[in-house]
Amino acid sequence: MMWGFYSIVTGRSAIHFKGNTCLLVASIILSLIALSNIITFGDRVLFEIPIPELLLKICNVVRASGRFFWPVYYMIIILSLTIVIKSTKTKGAMVLLIVALSVQFTDLSGKFTEFHEMYASEAKWDNPLKSEIWEKIDGGKYRNIVFVPAVANKESVAFSMLASKKGMTINAVYTARDDYAKREQYNNELTNSFKNGVWDTKGIYIVDNSLLISTIENKKANDLFLSVDGFNLLIPNGVLDKNFKDFDLKPFNFHYTYGHKINFGSSGDSHVIKGYGWGESEEKNTWTFGKEASLYFVLDKPKKDLMLSIRMSPLTGGSLKEQHITLIANNHKIKELSITSTSDYQFLIPKDIVNNKLKIILNLPNAATPKELGINGDTRVLALSVESLSLD
Template sequence: MTATPSTTIASSLRDEWLALACAGLFGVVYWTFWVDPAILDPTNVDWLLDNTDRGVNYLGWALFRDTPWAWPLGLNPRYGLELSSSIVYSDSIPLLALPFKALGGVLPRPFQYLGLWTLVCAVLQGVFGYLLARRLGAGTEAALVASAFCVAAPVLVARSSHLALTAHWTLLAAFYLYFGRATRLLPWIVLLAVVAAIHPYLFIMVLAVFCADLLKRHRLEVTGIPRLLGNGIVAVAISAAIMWSIGMFVGASPEADGFGYFKHDLLGLVDAGRFSRLFVDIPNGAGAYEGYGFLGTGIILLALATLPAMGQLKRISVSEIWPLALVVIVMFVFSLSNAIDIAGTTVLTLPLPDALARLAGILRSSGRFVWPAVYLATIFVVLAMTWRYRRYGTAIAAACLALQVFDMAPGIAATRERATMIAAAPQPISPLWAELAQHYQRVRAIPVQHPGLSWHYASRVAARYGMATDSVYLARVPPLAEAQQRAEEALSTGAFDPGAVYILDDAARTAAAAQARPGDLMTVIDGRHIFAREGCVSLPDLCEGSPVLTLDNMGGATAPHRL
């Protein structure tokens, strides 16, 4: 029986969908190596609380879910009070934080979506790696190998503690759209809008690829400049509206210190760090972890093998590739910052005008901009191998992939143990807080600083008992002067917030004792000095049986007591 064209097409589509599913499965399998699947349990939050980045991601969301809706939608005043900004600056992935907040009334407590997020990112990494390779002309088997290399990229596993930045699939998706054969604005608008609600660094990278795409359309399709500008303005305007709605433009100034410190080293593409037992760990600067860009053992070997055959890439015309190459090179140069390092030693420092330095400070972790170069190199190296050696190229690439995974195994195991795995439970919170939360609505800390005094502990208390707190950690330093002045006045005049429980350092505890009144609560809970105006009046049972101490003999008392 002879196959008809329709059955042939159906079979081809079925095979393509099967291959796509396999690419997604690569993501699932690899994900199980570097995380514990138990993090998918939405009520399991302990794994988030043993790490600064993940702790911020979760605690920002936990307080956001009970915050009344306001405009912008991402405002998060419970996480920071006067120092607050929005859900953006706790890196809680607004793309998910907002819809899950809308469902907050039916969700369990506690609840986290961050484990699911890491799995979705791994799946999409495999899917878009495959789609990109196919769009560039790879056969099914070669595209699957390229997909697996994208999933096994050391730069992805290295971001396991910074959950929003595991969305490297957005870069692959941008490349996929760039190499499309027809001008399609809507997919770009969708991608840019989605990335805008994930993380600003990824948004800038994707936006750069979009600009390269506009330039390519102008050159290849002779698209008029007015139309291109119109397309660009529409896409950027929609993205800006998304960013405004999630609160990206409220709170602290986006400028920050760190440009020239959080950078990529010139040897970073071959600096294995902890993700290789064959390549050496090259010395680098203290902030170079943000610019980690190791290509992987397999990709480096493939690159060396295919270097003489790079002419095979002529399948992609220079006119098609040069706009993308230009923006990727610019991003790579930016990743080096103005203080260029080789093996951790600064060999060249370029002075920047103040205005340019402030602008660069908005993207202070410039090292992250090496990622587009890493993924583009990964895809093209695999394709060059399969194009150059038609019979054995895919098998050789697959063998190099197996070597890369084997080489990374110890680093992945260490990541599993240290980064996103089920760790020891965090420090218990005293049940005394449950009683305090019945009468007080806020947890404040003196001194006012950033990160806040005992910010992790204070935020956990606030999240567990439905309180708000000004002791937080945010991606950008909030304005502190007004809050610091208010705290100083409280210590000097006794004008404490009557609806707050204070966590104090030693100096603030001494100053607060001088302003204490009869009925105030001063105690130590979970090893921290606690003060609450009229705490023993509101909660007599809490202080019952404790000695009535005077300011003179209070000393270092640790039991709840009246004043």
């Protein structure tokens, strides 16, 4: 391409668009579609050009618009090759092309190795549904597999196969095009109903960790709520189902042992106490989502005041220098503080306000998105990164 440009500048070759007007117009249109109003450098947003809402809706019809520049890019390469061949002697053109190909292959050699390892290795799928309980589910009695919320992921493939085998329906699937507004509305209605203990006796439910507390509070005596193969499984009236009577089914144990350190990393056990306002656990931590998050403990009535210790980090950046926290325990305001760094923060909870249950609410008025702080393009509303906690 550089040699082609040099040939044009020096007059050794010329570009003639006669007869190629359509290609030129198409290239301009495709280039305009590929442009974005959000200017970034790496993962940092430099600035955003405001555009009318109507134009934004029209442009949003095209997903991953940058790929529309690919045809233009290929036309530029073809044009460059044509100029090199026409403006250079045969031997010179061959040398230039060989050098260009050598550079290209050298540049792509790492990717060639990566693709070879990816496609040459034997693909083996390990079905995560290993317990016999899945085979015992009666597809005639339970007609639906319901994910709460309905979010398709790699695990839902196994449940799709189970649904097909049992003649059941499933609500977590991949589609080519989603109506995001309707999907969000459906999930909100489904989650709100589920939180209130409203579920269909003709369905089995795969419950998100964020709903464990409300599920254990609302489940009826004849409902089975179990941890099976790492999934939270609710079977309405499962206790009465003869297919499950021979299984040693152990329900969730939410009872907290004083002094136990709960890890908020992906391999930890924070899901048993997290309520609303939490994101997916990362390797070593979990972020709060939104301006409020909750924790829920089932424990023995304390004989002394309790010390809650939380190791956490604040989201800061740009003009935001600290995160303000108000901690509420069983509807009693315990403490307000502002944090600026990673540390173990402690909260003294009077024993008189605790019986056998303790609900913690974290009010987080300074929660913000990394995008609006100029950190990166993340649009999640974050405040605290929690690593662990303990209650003594």
